[in-house]
Amino acid sequence: MSGFSRRSFLAASAAIVAAPALVRAQTAVDVDVVIVGAGAAGISAARRLAAANRRFVLLEATNRIGGRCVTDATIFGTPFDLGAHWIHRTDGNVFGGAAATSGLDIYAAPRGQVVRIGPRNARDSELEVLLSALVRSRRAIVDAGRGRADSQAARALPGDLGIWRWTTEFVLGPYACGKDLASVSAADLARVPERENDAFCRQGYGALLAKLATGLPVRLSTPVTRIGWDRSGVDIVTAKGTVRARTAIVTVSTNVLASGKIEFKPELSKRQLDAAAALSLGSYDHVALDMPGNPLALQRDDLVFEQSAGPRTAALLANVSGSSLHLVDVAGDFGRDLSAKGQPAMIEFAHDWMATVFGTGVKKAIKRSYATRWNEEPFALGAMSAAVPGGVDARKILIEPHGGRIWLAGEALHETQWGTVNGAWESGQRAADAALRQTGAPKRSEEDRPARGAKQRRGRRGDSN
Numbered sequence: 417m418s419g420f421s422r423r424s425f426l427a428a429s430a431a432i433v434a435a436p437a438l439v440r441a442q443t444a445v446d447v448d449v450v451i452v453g454a455g456a457a458g459i460s461a462a463r464r465l466a467a468a469n470r471r472f473v474l475l476e477a478t479n480r481i482g483g484r485c486v487t488d489a490t491i492f493g494t495p496f497d498l499g500a501h502w503i504h505r506t507d508g509n510v511f512g513g514a515a516a517t518s519g520l521d522i523y524a525a526p527r528g529q530v531v532r533i534g535p536r537n538a539r540d541s542e543l544e545v546l547l548s549a550l551v552r553s554r555r556a557i558v559d560a561g562r563g564r565a566d567s568q569a570a571r572a573l574p575g576d577l578g579i580w581r582w583t584t585e586f587v588l589g590p591y592a593c594g595k596d597l598a599s600v601s602a603a604d605l606a607r608v609p610e611r612e613n614d615a616f617c618r619q620g621y622g623a624l625l626a627k628l629a630t631g632l633p634v635r636l637s638t639p640v641t642r643i644g645w646d647r648s649g650v651d652i653v654t655a656k657g658t659v660r661a662r663t664a665i666v667t668v669s670t671n672v673l674a675s676g677k678i679e680f681k682p683e684l685s686k687r688q689l690d691a692a693a694a695l696s697l698g699s700y701d702h703v704a705l706d707m708p709g710n711p712l713a714l715q716r717d718d719l720v721f722e723q724s725a726g727p728r729t730a731a732l733l734a735n736v737s738g739s740s741l742h743l744v745d746v747a748g749d750f751g752r753d754l755s756a757k758g759q760p761a762m763i764e765f766a767h768d769w770m771a772t773v774f775g776t777g778v779k780k781a782i783k784r785s786y787a788t789r790w791n792e793e794p795f796a797l798g799a800m801s802a803a804v805p806g807g808v809d810a811r812k813i814l815i816e817p818h819g820g821r822i823w824l825a826g827e828a829l830h831e832t833q834w835g836t837v838n839g840a841w842e843s844g845q846r847a848a849d850a851a852l853r854q855t856g857a858p859k860r861s862e863e864d865r866p867a868r869g870a871k872q873r874r875g876r877r878g879d880s881n
Contacts (some may be wrong), residue, residue: 449664453476462848481626502615504838569598569601599698665824670801
């Protein structure tokens, strides 16, 4: 046997003593909380953590913040919301206090709509029939949603809607939640209160959200590929390195979650993956048309529907914030199929639809066009969540923490304001509070306290389109 000198013994002893230190260095906590995704939920969670003086970092896969609520000012030279645009429930908006001090122009939206029947506007008597159809259908869905069986919302519709059936289905289904009513849980829709007190931001809803993210530690173009956790913390693996944290808040969409783009170790349970699949995203896109000179003779932010004879229909938001921009919105199964054909097909449909509703001469007034395709965005894969029939309890399942250290957040995890910026914002706050309870007592910031005199009630539908 070879000898073992005092020198080699001391060297070996030093290596043994140093080994734990190396392990500690590799697993040292970089921050208290890692937030994955810089959309509304991620920004909301980050503001909560910042107010509580916690160490955190916000990781965003794309080169911009906002998630599905983002404003572009380069395509048309005027603010264009690529995703969420309507600000609902302004009297009780969860970030209304911060928005009020943003310096941006937020104004009330018109309360009425224009309905076209062929080449003309609907008469008052015809509008009353449509309004009655919408009210009765909404009430029937709510009644069905309160029953024991969680059925298709389409089955609840009255059988006497007549010529207004397709319009009613479009307004309550694709336009409201990005899915046809046959693919939506009646119980899930029943939980959504009526929209009211709508508003717009002249600079764009995405611009407002970006304003609220000012000063937050965001790392752009940093997609997360793996999230691992153990009893001591969480490892977030990206192409730019690994971040070690005590807890994590993951705000990716349900479609991204179900796609496996992010590997979880230990894996998410089948129960959680099934819940994400039950809350799959609907399809909703804008085809933006630049039409200078107001050739349609419509008011600022006029909302236009048509008496449709089938699912190949759309909605129009005219003269957005007083600009020459007009948004033709396509959604649901038809919108998904159209989007899959590409931007040229979407633009062609929008031009043809406008000609059908306003006359063939309107095509000459269109100077520039652009179509969003949210289903093809790799870190979104869709527009907004809506529970499939039988999936009404899926939101509760996703709210449950993973391993006691990872919380999911986003619009899909709000039971009454799903599919909205408001719902995402509140969900992010809730996840941040859970993370704070693990890292220390939460501290409520001034911006999240109810405004004096504000009505306190259950949330209304937020900002799905």
